[in-house]
Amino acid sequence: MGLKVALLVLALALCACTTSQAHLHCGFYRKTCPAAENIVRQTVKRALKKDSGLVADFIRMHFHDCFVRGCDASILLDSTAKNKAEKDSPINNPSLEGFDVIDAAKASLEKECKGVVSCADIIAFAARDSVALSGGLHYEVPAGRRDGRISRALEADDTLPPPTFNLKQLTKRFAEKGFTQEEMVTLSGAHTLGVAHCTSISDRLYNFSSKLSTDPSLDPAYAATLKNQCPKGSTDPNLTVNLDPPSPLRFDSSYYKDVLVHRGLFESDQALLSSPVTAKQVVANAVDEALFKKKFADAMVKLGQLHVLTDKNGEIRHNCRVVN
Structure with missing residues (x-):
């Protein structure tokens, strides 16, 4: 090191x-x-x-x-x-x-x-x-x-x-929990890992609006790939796609690079480009991975302090699935 x-x-x-x-x-x-x-x-x-x-x-x-x-x-x-x-x-x-x-x-x-x-x-x-x-x-x-x-x-x-939120809705929801807009952008970076169920993006691919079947903010080539992975009308709960195709198991800044080329899987991901301020933050996280990782760690520590129960409040469960 x-x-x-x-x-x-x-x-x-x-x-x-x-x-x-x-x-x-x-x-x-x-x-x-x-x-x-x-x-x-x-x-x-x-x-x-x-x-x-x-x-x-x-x-x-x-x-x-x-x-x-x-x-x-x-x-x-x-x-x-x-x-x-x-x-x-x-x-x-x-x-x-x-x-x-x-x-x-x-x-x-x-x-x-x-x-x-x-x-x-x-x-x-x-x-x-x-x-x-x-x-x-x-x-x-x-x-x-x-x-x-x-x-x-x-x-x-x-x-x-939900994954359909726009920037205003995301900012408001995170602000209600005490997070700044930049912290919201940072925590969105968790989407550099994992998968999403096809059912969560089907409307974006096939039923976006009364005039458009596919969300126009989505890169056409990426949309075509997603449609191959998530066939129209499928309700199979086992069908999933990677949130960050280049490196779905690696915690890196690839997610932000995806967003910059309109390959954010959720509407809420792509919404990060809808204002100059948040777009600048996306660019910063994409180009400086070390900075993003530090900001993410800081945001996770802050997240872990939301409305905690301490001292004599709450309990120490013997079994996490049921109350004592």
Whole structure:
């Protein structure tokens, strides 16, 4: 590692630990469960060896958890006869995977230090490890979150930004959570990893408007490729396409390069070019990958502090799928 990169990583780690909320801090489990972060890291690492596609799921899981009710692991709770939980919202099911890996990490942690590590912190660690293991920066995660007891699918439907949002809608939705427009552009870079279901882009390809079948902002050659991968009228939930075809498993700035040539998969991706300000940010992230990675790590640390439960609020679940 070069001196410049080493100093950047050190500065990032110090920043992450000094700007967190007072109740969250780095090394939270140093005394109560010293192996906690390593247990999560090794569990994620083993899972990615079996299914490399999961790398995007843990990042998305953290985002989807924190945006709804805050970072309280509500995304992990199972539905009951009387309540449909977040994980069963159409925006999460069937596209979001990796819950069994979180279960495995929790089971190992319960053996190591029973009732100590929260499910919310496990998600935050898993997201960080996914970024690092796929080529992004390793950043320190301030911990100390506790788990919530409420999870409602309707809240996920109403809160999470859909792939059809335009720039104004995206900016407003992220601002409601305390993020700047530039941080929104940065967090959109998570789409450098993973896949999307064909059903999520079918309207963009075949039923964009009353006058146009295909979104004109989409590169025609790319649109043709997508139509071959996603046949018209197909409702097969297993049909997927890469969010960032050049490097779907590598955390890099390729996503922004895609957007610049009108190959952003979602309308919300291509919307980033709809203003001079955000277009300039897209260019900056595309040409300076090191800068993008640092900005993304900073934004993830901030994301992990959204409306957290700490101290006597919430609980430490014994099983991440059910309340105690």
